[in-house]
Amino acid sequence: MRVLLWHVHGSWTTAFVQGGHEYLVPVLPGRPADGRGRARTWDWPASVHELTPDGLRRAFDEGGVDAVLLQRPHEARLLRAWTGRRAGHDVPAVYLEHDAPGGPAAATRHPMADADVVAGGRVPVVHVTGFNALMWDTGRARTVVIDHGVPDPGPRWTGERAHVAAVVNEPVRRWRAAGTDVLLHVASRVPAEVYGMGTEHLAEHLGTRGPTAAATAGRLYDLPQAALHDRLAGARAYLHPYRWTSLGLALLEAMALGLPVLALPVTEAYAAVPPSAGVLSTDPDELAAVARRWLADPAEAAAYGKAAREHVLTRYPLDVFLDRWTTLLDQEVSAWARA
Incomplete structure (x- = not known):
């Protein structure tokens, strides 16, 4: 038709x-x-x-x-x-x-x-x-x-960069709903990179959160989807900081690439991210602690990422x-x- x-x-x-x-x-x-x-x-x-x-x-x-x-x-x-x-x-x-x-x-x-x-x-x-x-x-x-439904991008995760990646469009305007404060909290404790429209407005906020967050101000990108997938695959883990949203396709696409997930246990996250695929927590300190552990242990991150990929392709074919x-x-x- x-x-x-x-x-x-x-x-x-x-x-x-x-x-x-x-x-x-x-x-x-x-x-x-x-x-x-x-x-x-x-x-x-x-x-x-x-x-x-x-x-x-x-x-x-x-x-x-x-x-x-x-x-x-x-x-x-x-x-x-x-x-x-x-x-x-x-x-x-x-x-x-x-x-x-x-x-x-x-x-x-x-x-x-x-x-x-x-x-x-x-x-x-x-x-x-x-x-x-x-x-x-x-x-x-x-x-x-x-x-x-998620088109399979292939198992492309390498985790070569010891960074946590997040995809958030307009993070300053959508502050609370997008969990931008959670993102800044995690970025102040572990190296991060942020993708999406309007991410350049995060720079001034990152600059007030200490040297680790300030370094993230140099890793803000707005990329087309194909380039985004290539870039995300090199990050060690994926952070989904949203408090209130529909189920973000960027999260599912990151999982399909093979990234392990850190997220808040809200809206539909419980169905998208089983315990084998990542960690859901209402405590940003716990998310940062798990991120730090994965940055130090690529093998553990890879195991969670493998499970994330298997789950998303089964749950959202x-x-x-x-x-x-x-x-x-x-x-x-x-x-x-x-x-």
């Missing part, structure tokens, strides 16, 4: 477009958030096609779009403005929620819970973790959980992820045709 989706979450979309369908991604001049088109830092398959809004309208007029995957509330409005079609009425649609709720967790109403087509049962809300599905109030909307999405889209297209 031909599926329209916006390029919102690069790593998730990279996994999704490995399926056996055609994928239409909107593109706009300058490639802003509503029209990023194909990824330019990752090799997506030839089955992913960029279309302008006019091209999308023509595709719909010619009957060449089977389903729409929405990921942000305003995309339903974009769909109608660009193509004249209403999600769930004129074309089968699914709404994918990537995130945990950002407000009062147990009481946050999902933005699609009261949308007419969602509440009417025509557009299911898909969550990427069971925790997210539990915490969002989606009202009468149908909900489905489809866990992440790409083929199962793709099969579940194909089944859901087939069901929605068939139900829409019968309506």
Whole structure:
């Protein structure tokens, strides 16, 4: 089938477009958030096609779009403005929620819970973790959980650098939720390297945390995904400092590379990181102590990393992820045709 989706979450979309369908991604001049088109830092398959809004309208007029995957509330409005079609009425649609709720967790109403087509049962809300599905109030909307799928990057861990690596986008703006204070605490005790958008703003904060943290200020990077994987594989261990987040794909990708994990025991971390694959603790001092032990003992780090890789490829296999999405889209297209 031909599926329209916006390029919102690069790593998730990279996994999704490995399926056996055609994928239409909107593109706009300058490639802003509503029209990023194909990824330019990752090799997506030839089955992913960029279309302008006019091209999308023509595709719909010619009957060449089977389903729409929405990921942000305003995309339903974009769909109608660009193509004249209403999600769930004129074309089968699914709404994918990537995130945990950002407000009062147990009481946050999902933005699609009261949308007419969602509440009417025509557009299911898909969550990427069971925790997210539990915490969002989606009202009468149908909900489905489809866990992440991770493309296998191969067992690339070398651990040659006695550093702990972390991937955190916008760590200063997202301070508490991203666990940036936890990251700084660990970085003040063991050498660290940090990757992600906006990491340069960490430099001034690292400079106030002593010489070990100050040295980390020289190891702040914003790399494309392929280069990030190459670089991460050389770090001894991976730190996932988030207090409140959906299950980060960067964590799963690091595990697939073979990195052992240090993380807080929150949200979906319990399912992603079993005891054989790393250490979960609410005590940043314990995380730093384990990191120091692994930096001194590469063999122990390698054993945890091997288990991390085995677990993530078993728990989040790409083929199962793709099969579940194909089944859901087939069901929605068939139900829409019968309506």
